[in-house]
Amino acid sequence: MLGINEKLKTLENQGGTINIAISGIGQMGSAIICHLGNIKSFKILAIADRNINNCLKKLKELGYNETDIYTIEKYNRNNLINNKIEISPDILKPGTINPGNTYKSDISKAISAGKTIVTNDLVVLPLIEEVDVIVDATGNPEAGAQIALLGLINRKHVVTLNVETDTVIGPLLKKIADNFGVVYSVAAGDEPAALKELYDFANALNLEIVAAGKGKNNPLNHEANPSTLEEYAKIKGASVKMMTSFVDGTKSMIEMACFSNSTGIIPDCRGMHAPRVDLKDLTNVFSLKKDGGILDKKGVVDFVIGNVAPGVFLIYTTEQEVLKKELKYLLSSDGPNYLLYRPFHLASIEAPLSIARAYFYNEPTIVAKNGLVSEIITVAKKDLKRGEILDGIGGYTAYGLIEIYNNAKKENLLPIGLCEGAVVKKEIKKGEVINCDAVEVNADSVIYKLRKLQEILIS
Numbered sequence: 001m002l003g004i005n006e007k008l009k010t011l012e013n014q015g016g017t018i019n020i021a022i023s024g025i026g027q028m029g030s031a032i033i034c035h036l037g038n039i040k041s042f043k044i045l046a047i048a049d050r051n052i053n054n055c056l057k058k059l060k061e062l063g064y065n066e067t068d069i070y071t072i073e074k075y076n077r078n079n080l081i082n083n084k085i086e087i088s089p090d091i092l093k094p095g096t097i098n099p100g101n102t103y104k105s106d107i108s109k110a111i112s113a114g115k116t117i118v119t120n121d122l123v124v125l126p127l128i129e130e131v132d133v134i135v136d137a138t139g140n141p142e143a144g145a146q147i148a149l150l151g152l153i154n155r156k157h158v159v160t161l162n163v164e165t166d167t168v169i170g171p172l173l174k175k176i177a178d179n180f181g182v183v184y185s186v187a188a189g190d191e192p193a194a195l196k197e198l199y200d201f202a203n204a205l206n207l208e209i210v211a212a213g214k215g216k217n218n219p220l221n222h223e224a225n226p227s228t229l230e231e232y233a234k235i236k237g238a239s240v241k242m243m244t245s246f247v248d249g250t251k252s253m254i255e256m257a258c259f260s261n262s263t264g265i266i267p268d269c270r271g272m273h274a275p276r277v278d279l280k281d282l283t284n285v286f287s288l289k290k291d292g293g294i295l296d297k298k299g300v301v302d303f304v305i306g307n308v309a310p311g312v313f314l315i316y317t318t319e320q321e322v323l324k325k326e327l328k329y330l331l332s333s334d335g336p337n338y339l340l341y342r343p344f345h346l347a348s349i350e351a352p353l354s355i356a357r358a359y360f361y362n363e364p365t366i367v368a369k370n371g372l373v374s375e376i377i378t379v380a381k382k383d384l385k386r387g388e389i390l391d392g393i394g395g396y397t398a399y400g401l402i403e404i405y406n407n408a409k410k411e412n413l414l415p416i417g418l419c420e421g422a423v424v425k426k427e428i429k430k431g432e433v434i435n436c437d438a439v440e441v442n443a444d445s446v447i448y449k450l451r452k453l454q455e456i457l458i459s
Contacts, residue, residue: 004356008041017043018359019132021117021125021156024149025049025058027238028161029137032347034062039352046117048125050143055118070110072119087449089457092152092179093395094274105303122162126150133355135187138382141168141393141417145447148184153175157183157337158363159357161348164393167257167376168417168447170368172454185357185364189350191312192258196366198314198340199263210298210315210337211286215308216252220274224248224383225396241394249274250393250400250416253376256301257402260374262366267374268300270402275303276305279313283337286315291336297316301374301402311343371458375408376416377433384428390439392420398434412436 011017020042022029029049030271049055053072060068069341085374090454110117111130122143125134134151134159136144143371144165151158166173166186177184188191191214220338224247225459226233226240226360245251253271260266273294277285286302287293298317318324318335324335331338352367378390378398390397393416400416408415414422422439441448 004353004360007360008039008356012041017041018355020044020128020135020355021046021048021128021131021133022135022137023122023125023143024046024136024138024140025055026137026139027242028139028348029108029135030058030062030142031061032137032351035349036352037062042352042355044116044130045111045131046125047121048119048122050120050122052118052120059118064116068114068116069118069142070113070115071108072107072117072121072124077306083370087453088448089453090127091149091453092176092457094153094180102120122147123150126154126156131156132359133157133159135351135355136162136165138162139164139276141165141420142445142447145445145450149176149446151179151448152182152184155180155182157185159183159185159187159351159354160357161187161351163190163192163254163258164417165447166368167254167261167372167374168415169450169454170258170261171371171458174364174367174369175458180435181362183362183364184367185349185354186258186366187348187355188353188357188365189253189345189347191345191442192262193350193354194342194345195259195312195314196262198312198342199259199265202316202340203263203315207316207318208298209265210304210317211268211295211300212259212263212312213286213302213304214252214255214312215310216274216303216305217309218227218243218246220247220249220305222248224377225381226394227396239281241392243394245394248381248394248399250376252281252303253400253402254393254416256303257374258366258368258378260301260402261368261372264369264373265301266404267402268295268297268302270377270403270407272302274303274305277308278306279339279341282308282313283315283333283339287337288328308341310345311341312345313342314340316340372405375403375405375413375451377403377408377413378410378416380428380432380434383430384424386424386426388424390419390422390424393417401433407410414439416442416452418442418445418451421445 144162233240
């Protein structure tokens with residue numbers, strides 16, 4: 001990220017701005033809106049949230065006046081996706097799709113008057129010509145698929161905090177972005193991007209990577225649900241579904257899959273080891289079993305419970321004796337494993353770095369490369385009966401575990417990002433992985449259609 005501060009200052013001095021649209025005004029979205037509002041080289045033109053009344057209330061708390069806002073409610077909801085855009089290989093061809101824009105004049109007038117567009121229809125954002133970058137802070141797989149698809153084909157950079165979507169269709173979204181000459185990127189600030197910084201450093205220096213991962217700063221309980229965590233979520237100031245995804249482990253699985261898909265680093269076992277370990281013991285624990293550690297192989301992703309949180313870590317080694325001597329001198333460590341550690345991640349506060357990198361350099365911060373490496377498979381959180389409907393990430397019915405993509409594909413396992421709304425076709429016992437044949441997924445959803453297209457074109 002070196003030099004981005006100077007680029008932003010130059011843009012400010014020239015009277016320019018990076019024009020932003022934001023989808024989702026929960027904890028992350030609100031923080032981004034507040035933060036960007038205090039950086040002169042960024043300008044928020046539009047905000048979308050499914051609950052427009054809640055959105056207007058939060059904006060008032062953030063200092064917005066009613067006279068500053070131009071509201072659009074329920075603009076042709078979903079028609080642009082379901083009726084006008086066919087999910088086919090044609091979406092990769094610039095110029096073959098024209099979603100249309102029947103209200104361009106009204107929007108432009110409102111923006112020229114200095115108003116912020118507020119809407120409960122996420123498909124509005126990509127159609128605003130003045131927008132440079134769309135930020136997805138929804139955390140919802142289906143919403144993320146619609147936001148990214150429409151944004152990219154309308155030649156907007158898309159910076160997402162929605163790793164829930166990325167781990168399902170990230171490779172396809174990157175391919176679409178490349179074809180349209182824009183950037184699709186997971187945002188700086190969350191653990192995958194923070195960890196990618198350490199990975200790039202070690203990889204560029206040709207150091208051998210033993211393990212990489214994050215610290216988890218809340219309990220791990222696969223049975224956690226919105227009822228058991230209602231009070232805990234209130235104390236933490238987070239939505240109860242999001243907090244449930246943290247505690248039941250799904251979020252950590254998703255974050256590490258995002259990192260895995262961008263680097264090729266794989267889990268050592270299904271669900272990762274997730275040891276309880278402190279920072280000082282990382283290099284010993286994350287070593288091969290023959291050396292007293294927990295690993296079957298080197299080059300793996302994992303997470304730990306202990307005082308590593310809220311940081312990320314990378315364990316590396318080298319066979320070169322000269323480097324070992326140098327590392328002993330520099331680090332006061334005999335090795336053979338050595339630690340890189342970033343003791344923080346600033347979540348949405350760091351997102352402006354990815355926005356600026358996309359705008360100035362046309363580069364992503366972290367993105368899946370050539371197909372999926374890891375998958376998040378779906379596991380029954382309780383006994384599931386025929387006819388029951390899965391309620392998605394952070395709910396009562398299922399949680400996710402990381403698995404090597406090829407293994408999950410061979411077993412035909414259900415990706416967690418496709419589980420919401422799926423109907424159970426036969427009884428599934430608590431703790432069982434859910435096979436795609438055991439449920440009927442929502443085949444009309446955009447994320448499902450994009451996933452199927454990804455499997456044809458990339459996987």
